[in-house]
Amino acid sequence: MAQVLATRMAFGQELLEIARRNQNFVVCNADTKTCGLEKFGKEFPEREFSFGIAEQNLVAGAAGLAACRNKVFLATFAVFASMRACEQVRTFVCYPKLNVTIIGTHAGLQVGGDGATHAAIEDIAIMRSFPNMTVVQPADAVAARALAHAAVDFNGPLYIRLHRNPVADLYSPSNYRFEWGKARTVVDNGADLTMIVSGILLKKAVDAADALEKEGIHARVLDMATIKPLDEEAVIRSARETGAIITIEDHTILGGLGSAVAETVTEHCPVPVRRIGIRDQFGESGDPELLYRAHGMDTASITAAARELAARKNSHQ
Amino acid sequence: MNHNYFTLQDVERLEAQAVQIRKDIVSMIHDAGAGHPGGSLSAVEIITALYFHVMRIDPARPDWSERDRFILSKGHSCPALYAALARRGYFDPALLGTLRRYHSILQGHPDMNKTPGVDMTAGSLGNGLSAGVGMALSARLHRQDYTTYVMLGDGEIQEGLVWEAAMAANHHELKNLIAIIDCNGVQINGWVNDIMTVEPLADKWRAFGWRVLEIDGHDMKEVLTALHIAKSMRHHTVILARTVKGKGVSFMEDDCAWHGSAPNDEQLIQAMEEIRKGGVV
Numbered sequence: 229m230a231q232v233l234a235t236r237m238a239f240g241q242e243l244l245e246i247a248r249r250n251q252n253f254v255v256c257n258a259d260t261k262t263c264g265l266e267k268f269g270k271e272f273p274e275r276e277f278s279f280g281i282a283e284q285n286l287v288a289g290a291a292g293l294a295a296c297r298n299k300v301f302l303a304t305f306a307v308f309a310s311m312r313a314c315e316q317v318r319t320f321v322c323y324p325k326l327n328v329t330i331i332g333t334h335a336g337l338q339v340g341g342d343g344a345t346h347a348a349i350e351d352i353a354i355m356r357s358f359p360n361m362t363v364v365q366p367a368d369a370v371a372a373r374a375l376a377h378a379a380v381d382f383n384g385p386l387y388i389r390l391h392r393n394p395v396a397d398l399y400s401p402s403n404y405r406f407e408w409g410k411a412r413t414v415v416d417n418g419a420d421l422t423m424i425v426s427g428i429l430l431k432k433a434v435d436a437a438d439a440l441e442k443e444g445i446h447a448r449v450l451d452m453a454t455i456k457p458l459d460e461e462a463v464i465r466s467a468r469e470t471g472a473i474i475t476i477e478d479h480t481i482l483g484g485l486g487s488a489v490a491e492t493v494t495e496h497c498p499v500p501v502r503r504i505g506i507r508d509q510f511g512e513s514g515d516p517e518l519l520y521r522a523h524g525m526d527t528a529s530i531t532a533a534a535r536e537l538a539a540r541k542n543s544h545q
Numbered sequence: 546m547n548h549n550y551f552t553l554q555d556v557e558r559l560e561a562q563a564v565q566i567r568k569d570i571v572s573m574i575h576d577a578g579a580g581h582p583g584g585s586l587s588a589v590e591i592i593t594a595l596y597f598h599v600m601r602i603d604p605a606r607p608d609w610s611e612r613d614r615f616i617l618s619k620g621h622s623c624p625a626l627y628a629a630l631a632r633r634g635y636f637d638p639a640l641l642g643t644l645r646r647y648h649s650i651l652q653g654h655p656d657m658n659k660t661p662g663v664d665m666t667a668g669s670l671g672n673g674l675s676a677g678v679g680m681a682l683s684a685r686l687h688r689q690d691y692t693t694y695v696m697l698g699d700g701e702i703q704e705g706l707v708w709e710a711a712m713a714a715n716h717h718e719l720k721n722l723i724a725i726i727d728c729n730g731v732q733i734n735g736w737v738n739d740i741m742t743v744e745p746l747a748d749k750w751r752a753f754g755w756r757v758l759e760i761d762g763h764d765m766k767e768v769l770t771a772l773h774i775a776k777s778m779r780h781h782t783v784i785l786a787r788t789v790k791g792k793g794v795s796f797m798e799d800d801c802a803w804h805g806s807a808p809n810d811e812q813l814i815q816a817m818e819e820i821r822k823g824g825v826v
Contacts, residue, residue, distance in 0.1 A: 292678060
């Protein structure tokens with residue numbers, strides 16, 4: 229049994245591994261413990277640039293490096309990448325379409341004890357609104373490792389959202405291949421409803437689908453690793469075939485995956501959509517699982533919401 | 546002149562070029578009906594010296610990887626940069642008349658993907674020196690010997706990010722980065738030191754580990770000498786260029802009202818006349 233890793237650590241370790249045979253990228257670091265890339269400079273002193281506690285300079289400096297045709301990875305907490313350096317990401321990375329990958333770690337409520345100041349629950353909404361930006365979020369360590377390879381080959385502004393704490397692997401390396409902009413069907417129990425998930429809450433959705441199956445509710449689960457550009461085709465197909473959609477994300481329901489899915493469904497194939505996530509509030513300190521329960525984002529709450537939605541769908545038919 | 550880095554003929558040629566660029570600036574902003582003449586006119590001698598004498602560039606190859614880089618961090622002064630690029634041969638000077646128009650290659654603030662010769666997108670103040678740090682780091686990484694020049698405004702350095710970048714340049718001991726501050730003393734709502742004091746400027750930069758040169762930013766010989774010294778120091782250096790906002794047009798000089806407004810037809814005629822007379826060549 230492999231060691232269970234946080235998505236951030238899996239991504240960082242894999243990138244370090246790739247760096248040993250691929251010379252074609254550099255790393256810009258702030259002074260944070262993000263994803264293990266703090267150690268990048270020890271092995272590759274020429275390819276690592278320290279920017280200290282100065283995230284705006286981190287991003288604008290990375291843009292300068294990228295303007296000289298370097299592939300740049302920069303790492304900091306999602307809360308700082310998306311908000312302290314928001315304008316630098318928008319105007320100096322996205323607008324000029326520079327080849328900068330922004331690794332935003334410690335995303336969502338899973339940050340736990342650090343509390344609201346450090347829990348990025350708005351970052352997807354912010355990053356998704358920038359033209360030229362691609363936004364991705366792996367569901368487990370296997371997906372995070374595969375994403376590291378894809379990110380090295382990617383050209384353009386990219387935001388990668390990673391979580392702080394280890395989660396059980398859902399995928400195995402032998403059966404997982406990362407594909408840009410493609411939803412992945414993880415559970416296909418039938419056509420009562422579709423759960424569309426991005427990030428580490430995927431396991432909870434899969435568990436909820438198992439529980440629903442026992443009750444005779446046949447759910448599909450899609451892993452929407454790429455939030456932008458959204459796999460609209462998969463969303464529309466889910467709406468048509470199952471007639472009800474639940475979105476699940478460790479993020480505010482305003483502007484993230486839930487909004488992206490709802491926008492597509494409303495435009496192309498209106499069906500009931502229920503968004504699970506943080507409901508216009510800040511986070512707080514506490515055990516992540518406790519926080520998920522408090523915000524209706526645990527397996528039991530997801531199951532209950534799905535049950536309700538299925539009943540609502542049937543009552544309309 | 547006994548210096549080998551410029552001759553009296555160079556100075557005369559550059560001063561004549563500066564006259565042309567001033568005319569272009571005023572005419573472009575008049576045609577566009579909007580723009581920033583004050584800070585464009587104060588930057589003319591420096592930008593002229595860079596593009597017509599100092600920088601290692603090739604207008605036929607704007608993407609040449611060994612070229613010197615220039616970042617106009619005070620991006621609103623782009624009419625000066627656009628005029629220099631056009632007159633240097635990066636694109637047809639006839640396009641200067643399209644400034645700020647729909648689908649023009651000349652955006653209201655510099656866009657590295659739309660304008661040949663623009664090395665970095667800029668315009669939101671305070672960001673250019675950070676990008677310059679990144680470019681200087683890239684030169685070192687790839688063992689290239691180009692120089693990165695960044696021009697900032699004196700009002701602009703009220704932005705905190707400038708000082709993050711100043712700190713980083715010193716931390717990384719950058720030898721190939723030169724900042725030039727167009728110290729025209731005026732920002733949009735008045736005198737810089739009435740709005741938010743930036744002085745003592747030289748002391749601030751020295752405290753951040755930079756070498757400091759202070760010059761008259763309208764004296765071509767001083768500009769050329771300072772740029773030469775700054776490069777030969779092989780140490781991050783800032784040139785504090787004392788300038789006059791709106792330089793060359795009497796009714797624009799030292800007046801914050803001309804930070805961001807366009808001359809009308811009558812004012813254009815007067816401005817062109819003054820610029821022509823002011824250029825003694």
